[in-house]
Amino acid sequence: MTQAIRVEDVHKRFGSLHALKGVSFGIEQGEYFGLLGPNGAGKSTLINITAGLVRATAGAVAVMGHDVVGAFRPARQSLGVVPQEIVYDPFFSVRDILRIQAGYFGCGKSVWPWVDELLERLDLTDKCDASIRQLSGGMKRRVLIAQALVHRPPVVILDEPTAGVDVELRRTLWAFTRELHAAGHTIVLTTHYLEEAEALCERIAIMDRGELRALERTDDFLKRHPFRFLRLSIDGPGSLPQGIESLVCERQGPELELRLTRGQDSVADVLDGLRDAGFRVTDVHTREPSLEDIFVELTGDQSD
Numbered sequence: 001m002t003q004a005i006r007v008e009d010v011h012k013r014f015g016s017l018h019a020l021k022g023v024s025f026g027i028e029q030g031e032y033f034g035l036l037g038p039n040g041a042g043k044s045t046l047i048n049i050t051a052g053l054v055r056a057t058a059g060a061v062a063v064m065g066h067d068v069v070g071a072f073r074p075a076r077q078s079l080g081v082v083p084q085e086i087v088y089d090p091f092f093s094v095r096d097i098l099r100i101q102a103g104y105f106g107c108g109k110s111v112w113p114w115v116d117e118l119l120e121r122l123d124l125t126d127k128c129d130a131s132i133r134q135l136s137g138g139m140k141r142r143v144l145i146a147q148a149l150v151h152r153p154p155v156v157i158l159d160e161p162t163a164g165v166d167v168e169l170r171r172t173l174w175a176f177t178r179e180l181h182a183a184g185h186t187i188v189l190t191t192h193y194l195e196e197a198e199a200l201c202e203r204i205a206i207m208d209r210g211e212l213r214a215l216e217r218t219d220d221f222l223k224r225h226p227f228r229f230l231r232l233s234i235d236g237p238g239s240l241p242q243g244i245e246s247l248v249c250e251r252q253g254p255e256l257e258l259r260l261t262r263g264q265d266s267v268a269d270v271l272d273g274l275r276d277a278g279f280r281v282t283d284v285h286t287r288e289p290s291l292e293d294i295f296v297e298l299t300g301d302q303s304d
């Protein structure tokens with residue numbers, strides 16, 4: 001089957017900055033895909049190339065088999081992009097903005113019922129005659145999402161749609177993207193909230209400094225990583241034995257978090273080592289790595 005998005009050895013240079021250094025991967029039709037990476041990794045650049053807003057220096061991107069340069073129109077018609085930044089025309093009402101946007105894609109009155117349905121599903125119906133500048137930031141973001149969907153694209157890219165939105169809107173957006181996905185749309189999500197990617201995405205690509213660092217099914221990512229965490233409350237004298245100190249990744253008073261490598265560091269050895277050094281362990285928990293831990297491991301960076 002044709003891939004929803006195919007990225008083939010894409011390079012992008014901005015002067016001397018090599019922002020994308022030969023990135024290749026494919027996104028299958030119907031996938032819920034996460035594109036993650038720290039600031040400056042190149043995610044927005046790749047999205048802009050896919051949307052035809054930025055030209056790659058080398059390589060190719062196709063959307064539903066259509067090259068984004070050579071077959072710009074069908075590629076763009078197959079894609080809806082919810083941009084990171086809120087940009088809007090202040091002079092039109094919400095409903096008119098959506099109808100005009102549909103017109104850009106050659107969709108006439110036949111999509112007006114769909115526009116009304118989008119307004120309804122994004123809780124915008126009672127704002128549909130308001131000018132967009134009268135809306136709150138969260139409402140404007142809903143309008144951007146509706147705008148990306150007016151032409152019913154099979155592939156939808158959401159570039160940090162939940163950045164700075166309140167919990168309620170975040171839940172609405174999660175539910176809405178899940179519905180789109182269930183209806184067969186391919187969804188590509190970039191987010192700085194790793195728990196969001198963990199909850200929603202079937203596969204995840206991690207980019208860092210213009211390169212693809214990892215691409216895997218989310219559950220394999222979480223299973224495969226060779227470490228886990230041990231949280232301890234301890235009570236006792238002086239400093240920790242060196243072999244244990246080197247495993248500590250977080251410390252708050254008597255609470256410690258240690259990162260143990262499977263097959264190398266055992267819980268039993270840590271507990272014995274602490275006891276031999278005169279510490280009393282008052283509480284013990286283990287936890288598996290989250291996507292955030294794996295992200296930090298791969299990029300040496302925090303998500304924000």
Ligand SMILES: Nc1ncnc2c1ncn2[C@@H]1O[C@H](COP(=O)(O)OP(=O)(O)OP(=O)(O)O)[C@@H](O)[C@H]1O
Nearest residue numbers: 014017019037038039040041042043044045046084
């Ligand atoms: N138009 C431009 N001119 C010059 N440099 C640019 C331009 N657009 C992006 N860059 C640079 O390219 C690199 C990748 O930026 P990009 O915005 O794609 O990263 P990102 O992964 O989307 O980051 P963020 O999570 O902060 O949005 C950065 O170093 C950025 O400064």
